Every structure is written in C-alpha cells, then in structure tokens.
Amino acid sequence: MKNITKGPRRGADNYDIAVRQFRQQILPGGIWNALNGRSDAYPPTTVWSYGPAADPLPDASGLGVPAGVAPAPNSQFNYPAYTVETRSNTRVKVRWRNELKDDFGAGPNFLPHMLPVDQTLHWANPPGGDAGKDMAGSDPTPYTGPVPIIPHVHGAHVDPHSDGYPEAWWLPAGDVPAGYATKGTLFDDSTGTNPGNLGYADFSYRQDQPATTLWYHDHALGMTRSNVYAGPAGFWLVRGGANDKADNIRTRFLQWDGILPGPAPKSGDTVLELNAPGVLGARDKRRHIREIPIAIQDRTFKADGSLFYPANRAFFEGVDPADLQIDFAPNSDVAPIWNPEAFFNTIVVNGTTWPALDVAPALYRFRLLNGCNSRFLNLSLKVVSSPNPALVGKELSFYQIGAEQGFLPKVVEIRTGFATPLPGDGKIPDPVNRVPATDPDQALLMALAERADVLVDFRFLPQGTVIQMANTAPDEPFGGFSGNPTADDEPTANPDTTGQVMRFVVKWNLFTLRDLIATSPWALRLNAEGALGPPVVTRQVSLNELESEAVCVLADEVTGAFVVPIVQVPCGSAPPAAGQIVVPFGPTQARLGILDPGGLGVPLKWQDITGTSTPVAVRLQSGAVMTVNVTENPSLGDTEDWEMYNFTADAHPIHLHLVRFQVVGRAPFGQAVVEGAGVEPWETGFKDTVISYPGQVTRIRAKFDIEGLYVWHCHIVEHEDNEMMRPYVVSAP
Ligand SMILES: [Cu+2]
Incomplete structure (x- = not known):
C-alpha cells in the first residue's frame, strides 16, 4: 500500500x-x-x-x-x-x-x-x-x-x-x-x-x-x-x-479502506477558539475538527476552587487524624502523608469538569488517555436523550484502532460485554456474532497511562441527540473483573459523579461534505506490524505489597477492618478483647522485584542494597560514570520476555520506559503461559503499559535497542512514588 x-x-x-x-x-x-x-x-x-x-x-x-x-x-x-x-x-x-x-x-x-x-x-x-x-x-x-x-x-x-x-x-x-x-x-x-x-x-x-x-x-x-x-x-x-493513515483533509486521492476522521486542531489553535467560537467572534475552527485527544482525570476541588490532595495517612483509612495513633516515619516504616491510592470525586476531561462536546453527525477519532492517579476506567457510550425515543438507552460502540504504541492489526468493536475484531471487509458485522468480552461488565477498560485510539460513529443520529460516556470502573483499586457470567457483580463508580465522564451532543450544522470521506470502521483496514522474534532471555519479575514490620494494630477478627481508633499495640501481643486480632499495619508500600527459586516474590526497593542486585556502570552524556544496582540488565539488541507475577490483591499497570512491547499471554499462577491466551483483542498491537492482574503471570516481549539506564514501574502513581519502580540497564554485549 x-x-x-x-x-x-x-x-x-x-x-x-x-x-x-x-x-x-x-x-x-x-x-x-x-x-x-x-x-x-x-x-x-x-x-x-x-x-x-x-x-x-x-x-x-x-x-x-x-x-x-x-x-x-x-x-x-x-x-x-x-x-x-x-x-x-x-x-x-x-x-x-x-x-x-x-x-x-x-x-x-x-x-x-x-x-x-x-x-x-x-x-x-x-x-x-x-x-x-x-x-x-x-x-x-x-x-x-x-x-x-x-x-x-x-x-x-x-x-x-x-x-x-x-x-x-x-x-x-x-x-x-x-x-x-x-x-x-x-x-x-x-x-x-x-x-x-x-x-x-x-x-x-x-x-x-x-x-x-x-x-x-x-x-x-x-x-x-x-x-x-x-x-x-x-x-x-x-x-x-x-x-x-490519511484523514479527511490529508488525503491526496481516495483510498477507500483507510481514511481516518480528521483533522486534529492545528498548531496555534487555542482552547478558547476551539471551544467558544462565538465568544471571540472568530471563524468556527471546531467545525471541521474530527480528531480530538481526550485526557480523562479525576480531581477533588475545595470550596475555593483549589485542588484537594490527601495530606495524611488517616484520610486513606477513612478516620480522623486523631484516630490514627501510630508511629510514623522516620520513627517507623509508615509514611505520614503518603496514601497507598487516591480517588477523587470529580471527572475532569481536558481540563474541564464533565464537559459536553458538540459533534457533527459524522465519524470522529478520539485519542483517549487515562490520566488519573489510581483510578481505572471502564468506558461505554449510551444515548441519554434523543428526539427519537427509540434510541434512548442504546449503546454506541467504540471502534478501537490503536493503543499506546501504534495501530492494532484489526479494528476492534468494543461495547459493554463484547470485544469483536472486525474483518475489515466492509460488511457490517452481525450483532449475533459479536465476541463476548472477558466479563459481561467489561467495556473499554483503561488502566492508568493506557491510551485507546478509537473511532465513534455519530452518523445518522438525530439533531440534539445526547450521548454520555459512562465509567463503571470502581471508586477504589481495581482487582480485575470477576469473569463470572453474571452482569453487575463488581463494585462500580458512583453513577451520579465519577460514573459520568462527558457528553456528546449531535449538531447537524457542524456537518461538512468532508465527513463523507472517512472510512467506516467495518471497512477500515489497518496495517499489521510484524511480531518480534523469539526471546533470547525470559525473566521472572514480581509485584508485591508490603505491610509494616514495626507497627501493629487491632483488627476485627472477621472482617479484618482496623479497630477505630486505630491504636498501635506491640506486635505479637495478646488482643485485649474477644473478636479482635493483632495485625501489622498496612499496606506500607508496593514493590517490584524478582522471583526466588521457590517461586515466591522477592520485593526489591528502588535502590536495592540487599545484595540481590548487580552493580552496573552507566555512562551519562556528561561523561560521568554512575553505578546502579539492577536485576534487569538486557543486552543491547536482545529480545526478552518478562513474566510478571502479581502477588498483590490489585491490578497494576506496568510501564517499561524505552521499549514498545507485545503482550504474549496471561495465565493463572501454576499454569503455563500459552502464547495469545488471555490477550485482549485491543492488546494485539504494540503497547508500553500493560495490566498485570492479581494471581496471574502476564508475559510481555520487548526488544531492548538503545544502550543505557531506564526504569520500569507501576503507573498507579501513588505506587510508583513509594518503591514500585526499579531501574534497568541495557548494556552492550
Ligand atoms: Cu501498582
């Protein structure tokens, strides 16, 4: 082509x-x-x-x-x-x-x-x-x-x-x-x-x-x-x-199977011009825009408009600071301010709370980013009002064409409960043949820092139709879907607040003749990239959660919940009341690491001085030579498989700097990873961030092709900031 x-x-x-x-x-x-x-x-x-x-x-x-x-x-x-x-x-x-x-x-x-x-x-x-x-x-x-x-x-x-x-x-x-x-x-x-x-x-x-x-x-x-x-x-x-691919504007001749909705805003277009054309009295610059990057984040605001971020560990425990009576660092291993995760009550899209976007009855390309700190997103599109009452409640599909590191081999139609790769033959797929997703509640699932390049088809929707982008991932750490055939069996976001992301309002006056050029999702053909060669090295790495080695508190024997006020007691002491147990306070941090010969996780800190890591010399551009302790030291040019064992209770998005990788497969602990097994249809292109599920091994494949010092880490940024990050070095062989 x-x-x-x-x-x-x-x-x-x-x-x-x-x-x-x-x-x-x-x-x-x-x-x-x-x-x-x-x-x-x-x-x-x-x-x-x-x-x-x-x-x-x-x-x-x-x-x-x-x-x-x-x-x-x-x-x-x-x-x-x-x-x-x-x-x-x-x-x-x-x-x-x-x-x-x-x-x-x-x-x-x-x-x-x-x-x-x-x-x-x-x-x-x-x-x-x-x-x-x-x-x-x-x-x-x-x-x-x-x-x-x-x-x-x-x-x-x-x-x-x-x-x-x-x-x-x-x-x-x-x-x-x-x-x-x-x-x-x-x-x-x-x-x-x-x-x-x-x-x-x-x-x-x-x-x-x-x-x-x-x-x-x-x-x-x-x-x-x-x-x-x-x-x-x-x-x-x-x-x-x-x-x-070409887009509506950048095409020089018609290429029926590969024209994406476009253009994007161009250099110099300001936020006001693109969103408030009447205010400036200028030409309606947004009229032709068909490609829009959409950054989704959660935030909490104080009454004076300022940003709220938790200021103490008590916030995470859901108690008054006076009711958390334990030793904090530097007198213990419990950080006084850091929260293990942070969830906020407002959805902010491109810097605006719960916006509405006027759209033409046309194909659009949205580049979605989960830019939250800890919150996973599970996105879907539903018609919430329309002059045609038969449309209300209907779901629109996302047609995902790309992920973090380029296009997918095939367009994947994603809607609640289904993820269907499209053959690209121009035929509208029979809804009966849709491919069920891993779970009936799974829609467009996005972990932190993941991107989804999607098309949305607003064509033929009546003037004034309103479509809501909803989020059903929980207001708490995501543990993965249950996989049960029952719908609605996982915790979800608050439908009145964080369950809503943004709205689209169909406006026919935004339609242009160029809108007829973009290729329908079911006719769109993407260019599949070749797979990486077989790995030279296969490593086992681990994800681990830690609790305090110094601070113990009382917990309910049945629920495990800390007894409030949370008061420090000597570890190993007898609980003062029936129905209570003495437990270590936690979590204190999460750590990446390696596996020991028995298959157990060996959690390592960012700066590992336990002797497990190998000191490797790194030369900076400035000429300085530094020594960094690493456990992952690929040789320049090598393709490696990394098997990530997640020993924690939560899903973590793992990001490797430098490389684009393929997801090889996933398997529960104790089972061999079969190539392609457990890989979602939208994970079949190249990625740079991947969800590692609890109790599973997630295997990725990457070619390490620039020499030097990089990092790999969890992209729940609260985790990344407290030891869930490790350096790695690519060395000349
Ligand atoms: Cu994490």
Missing part, C-alpha cells in the same frame, strides 16, 4: 517549553458562562502546566473575566498542556524549563508545592544536599522548598539522557536555599554540558517510532503523584511513517 502521508521533515523540530503556575477555569463559571449562557460562580483553580516559554500570563480580561485565568486568547498555557505534534523520524528538541517561580516564572522567588509532599519517601529530596538527595528524608512535615521537575515523554523511543529519569530532576534557577541540591543524582541532558543549575535542560527525541499517541508528564522521584496531579501533562502525537 502506498504511503500517502507526508514524509519526515529535514532537521529537527525545536520547542522551548516551560512549567509554570497559573489559574484556570476548570469548574463551571468564568469564561465558560460567556459560552453557555449560564451564570455559574465556581472559582478558578490554581494549576501547573507546560506551555510555550514565550507565551505570557493568560489574560482574558477583554472578555469580561479577571486577568490571569486560563483559557485565554493571548497564551497557550493551559491544563492539560498543548499537544506536541511530531512526525515519525523527525527529531524533536525541547528545552524544558522549570519556571515554578513567582510572577509567572519571571520572578526571583521559587513557588512551594501546592500539594502535600511526603519527605519520608525515597524521593528527590533537594534539602538533603548533594550527599542526601534522592534518598528518604527524615522530616515528617510537608516539603516547602523549590519543586523538582523532570519531564518524561511516555512511550518515547529515546536516548537515556532525554528520557526523564526520575533522578534527573532539577530545580528552578534562582533563590534555591543554601545547601539544597539543584539537580538530581542522574541529571543529564542531550548537551552533556549543562551544570544542572540553569533551571532548564535540553532533551532530544529520536522519534524513530511509528505513528501513535504518546503523552508527556512529570516524573520526579517520589513526587510524581503530586506533580502530575497539579497539572503538568499533555499529549505528544507521532504522525507519518509506514503505518499511518
């Missing part, structure tokens, strides 16, 4: 991107009143995000709202951040600036974190100075100093100096307190000459990877959850190359 998309550009695309603090109207009110005619009065929210370093403080005061609040016509600073549009095989260079300082980054004074940062975790720890950085601190109070950042392009095939290693952070340049480290232990950049106190770093991205949906976000050691929750994240799209 002839590739009709544009080839790579010569040279490189250059960006200058800063992280800054500003306010944004996320909740209803402000600038949005001018669009929707309402008079909501929710205040704006202070956020952090990336934006073009040359752009000024957002100012929409000409539109009747206070200055300094995004979105605004004069500035692209927005949460989530603007999409970085890149081309396959065209290098991208970014100067990343840490400008978390006053006066929108121009001032001399650093801004403290707006959320509680636990200094007792193994974290960046700038106050530790060069001797104590990237270690656990001993101060149990929240961190108040300048904020370390380190941007990571999730899924990038990138050299180590530009990957965003968690210990490669740096502080803003300016009034850093005396004795603080200004940069992380592994600070590096593509120049190799940056001293690490300039407030920026220069990263260079190879982009030698197929068209796909990546995203960029902060990755600072032990504080990714708080940095990303504050806002810094955005899409990073790769287009072109052999696998990409």
Whole structure:
C-alpha cells in the first residue's frame, strides 16, 4: 500500500517549553458562562502546566473575566498542556524549563508545592544536599522548598539522557536555599554540558517510532503523584511513517479502506477558539475538527476552587487524624502523608469538569488517555436523550484502532460485554456474532497511562441527540473483573459523579461534505506490524505489597477492618478483647522485584542494597560514570520476555520506559503461559503499559535497542512514588 502521508521533515523540530503556575477555569463559571449562557460562580483553580516559554500570563480580561485565568486568547498555557505534534523520524528538541517561580516564572522567588509532599519517601529530596538527595528524608512535615521537575515523554523511543529519569530532576534557577541540591543524582541532558543549575535542560527525541499517541508528564522521584496531579501533562502525537493513515483533509486521492476522521486542531489553535467560537467572534475552527485527544482525570476541588490532595495517612483509612495513633516515619516504616491510592470525586476531561462536546453527525477519532492517579476506567457510550425515543438507552460502540504504541492489526468493536475484531471487509458485522468480552461488565477498560485510539460513529443520529460516556470502573483499586457470567457483580463508580465522564451532543450544522470521506470502521483496514522474534532471555519479575514490620494494630477478627481508633499495640501481643486480632499495619508500600527459586516474590526497593542486585556502570552524556544496582540488565539488541507475577490483591499497570512491547499471554499462577491466551483483542498491537492482574503471570516481549539506564514501574502513581519502580540497564554485549 502506498504511503500517502507526508514524509519526515529535514532537521529537527525545536520547542522551548516551560512549567509554570497559573489559574484556570476548570469548574463551571468564568469564561465558560460567556459560552453557555449560564451564570455559574465556581472559582478558578490554581494549576501547573507546560506551555510555550514565550507565551505570557493568560489574560482574558477583554472578555469580561479577571486577568490571569486560563483559557485565554493571548497564551497557550493551559491544563492539560498543548499537544506536541511530531512526525515519525523527525527529531524533536525541547528545552524544558522549570519556571515554578513567582510572577509567572519571571520572578526571583521559587513557588512551594501546592500539594502535600511526603519527605519520608525515597524521593528527590533537594534539602538533603548533594550527599542526601534522592534518598528518604527524615522530616515528617510537608516539603516547602523549590519543586523538582523532570519531564518524561511516555512511550518515547529515546536516548537515556532525554528520557526523564526520575533522578534527573532539577530545580528552578534562582533563590534555591543554601545547601539544597539543584539537580538530581542522574541529571543529564542531550548537551552533556549543562551544570544542572540553569533551571532548564535540553532533551532530544529520536522519534524513530511509528505513528501513535504518546503523552508527556512529570516524573520526579517520589513526587510524581503530586506533580502530575497539579497539572503538568499533555499529549505528544507521532504522525507519518509506514503505518499511518490519511484523514479527511490529508488525503491526496481516495483510498477507500483507510481514511481516518480528521483533522486534529492545528498548531496555534487555542482552547478558547476551539471551544467558544462565538465568544471571540472568530471563524468556527471546531467545525471541521474530527480528531480530538481526550485526557480523562479525576480531581477533588475545595470550596475555593483549589485542588484537594490527601495530606495524611488517616484520610486513606477513612478516620480522623486523631484516630490514627501510630508511629510514623522516620520513627517507623509508615509514611505520614503518603496514601497507598487516591480517588477523587470529580471527572475532569481536558481540563474541564464533565464537559459536553458538540459533534457533527459524522465519524470522529478520539485519542483517549487515562490520566488519573489510581483510578481505572471502564468506558461505554449510551444515548441519554434523543428526539427519537427509540434510541434512548442504546449503546454506541467504540471502534478501537490503536493503543499506546501504534495501530492494532484489526479494528476492534468494543461495547459493554463484547470485544469483536472486525474483518475489515466492509460488511457490517452481525450483532449475533459479536465476541463476548472477558466479563459481561467489561467495556473499554483503561488502566492508568493506557491510551485507546478509537473511532465513534455519530452518523445518522438525530439533531440534539445526547450521548454520555459512562465509567463503571470502581471508586477504589481495581482487582480485575470477576469473569463470572453474571452482569453487575463488581463494585462500580458512583453513577451520579465519577460514573459520568462527558457528553456528546449531535449538531447537524457542524456537518461538512468532508465527513463523507472517512472510512467506516467495518471497512477500515489497518496495517499489521510484524511480531518480534523469539526471546533470547525470559525473566521472572514480581509485584508485591508490603505491610509494616514495626507497627501493629487491632483488627476485627472477621472482617479484618482496623479497630477505630486505630491504636498501635506491640506486635505479637495478646488482643485485649474477644473478636479482635493483632495485625501489622498496612499496606506500607508496593514493590517490584524478582522471583526466588521457590517461586515466591522477592520485593526489591528502588535502590536495592540487599545484595540481590548487580552493580552496573552507566555512562551519562556528561561523561560521568554512575553505578546502579539492577536485576534487569538486557543486552543491547536482545529480545526478552518478562513474566510478571502479581502477588498483590490489585491490578497494576506496568510501564517499561524505552521499549514498545507485545503482550504474549496471561495465565493463572501454576499454569503455563500459552502464547495469545488471555490477550485482549485491543492488546494485539504494540503497547508500553500493560495490566498485570492479581494471581496471574502476564508475559510481555520487548526488544531492548538503545544502550543505557531506564526504569520500569507501576503507573498507579501513588505506587510508583513509594518503591514500585526499579531501574534497568541495557548494556552492550
Ligand atoms: Cu501498582
């Protein structure tokens, strides 16, 4: 098939991107009143995000709202951040600036974190100075100093100096307190000459990877959850190359089996222009837009509009802080502030709570991202109102065409209870022949950081029809579906709040003749990529949950629930009352690790000094040589299988930096993994993040093709921040 998309550009695309603090109207009110005619009065929210370093403080005061609040016509600073549009095989260079300082980054004074940062975790720890950085601190109070950042392009095939290693952070340049480290232990950049106190770093991205949906976000050691929750994240799209498809606009001649809905918004289109055309009196830029990246996140807001994030362990236990009377770190192994998981009560889509999107009666392409901290999503589309009452309650399918690392071999029709690969022959599949999903409640399941490139077919729906994107994954850690043939047998999100994501409203005046060009999902043919060769090495790794080795408390003998108030008792002591038992407090953290010869998990910390790991020398771009203790040390160019044994009670999304991998298979403990068994239809392309289910081994296959230091970790960011992350090194053979 002839590739009709544009080839790579010569040279490189250059960006200058800063992280800054500003306010944004996320909740209803402000600038949005001018669009929707309402008079909501929710205040704006202070956020952090990336934006073009040359752009000024957002100012929409000409539109009747206070200055300094995004979105605004004069500035692209927005949460989530603007999409970085890149081309396959065209290098991208970014100067990343840490400008978390006053006066929108121009001032001399650093801004403290707006959320509680636990200094007792193994974290960046700038106050530790060069001797104590990237270690656990001993101060149990929240961190108040300048904020370390380190941007990571999730899924990038990138050299180590530009990957965003968690210990490669740096502080803003300016009034850093005396004795603080200004940069992380592994600070590096593509120049190799940056001293690490300039407030920026220069990263260079190879982009030698197929068209796909990546995203960029902060990755600072032990504080990714708080940095990303504050806002810094955005899409990073790769287009072109052999696998990409034309779209409604970019097609040069009709290619009936491969035209995707498009275009996406183009460079310079602002959030306001795309969402509030009437407000600016400008041309209706959104009229032609058919490809939209959709970042789904959960957040909780305080009454003053500010972001809420739990400030103590008692929040996780659901008790008043006075009712959690135990020793905390540094006097025990229980972190005082960190929560094992964090779930929030509001769904925010592209920086707006529960938005509605006007859509033409046409095919749309949505690039979905689960950008939550801990929350899995199980998404479905249902008609909630329509001039045609027969449509109400009907479900629309997602037609998934791609995942984290490119297109799927076949379009997969996903709807509640079904996941059906389509033959691509143009025939509308007989609904009777739909393929049942793993569980009747399973719809479009997305773990943290997973992406789903989907088509949705709004064609022929009557004017004014409203479709709701619903979420039925639970408001708690996801343990996997039951697999029972009974429907509705798992805990679900609150249908009044987190069970709702967004709405689509069909508007016929948005229809254009170009809409007739996009290929129907059942006729769309995707380009299957070749499989990786057989593995040279097969490793066994493990996922483990830990409880305290120092703190014991009383629990109900039957339910296992802690007795409130939760009071520390000597471990091994006799319970004071019948019906109670003495148990270790937990969980204290989750850890990755290896397997021992008996098949049991050996949990290892980020910095393993137990002797289990092997010290491996790593040379930085700067020329410095560091030693890192690793258990995974693939040889350059090798294809390896990793079998991930999940000994915990929850599902964890595991992400490997650098590589794109295939999901080989899954099996319950004790059974052999059969190739293809347990692999969902939407997992048959290349991925960079995969769900590891409790009690199962999940086997992936990857080729490790750039030398150097990377990480693999759980993408429940609360886990990642507290030891569920390990370094790995690719070494020349
Ligand atoms: Cu996890």
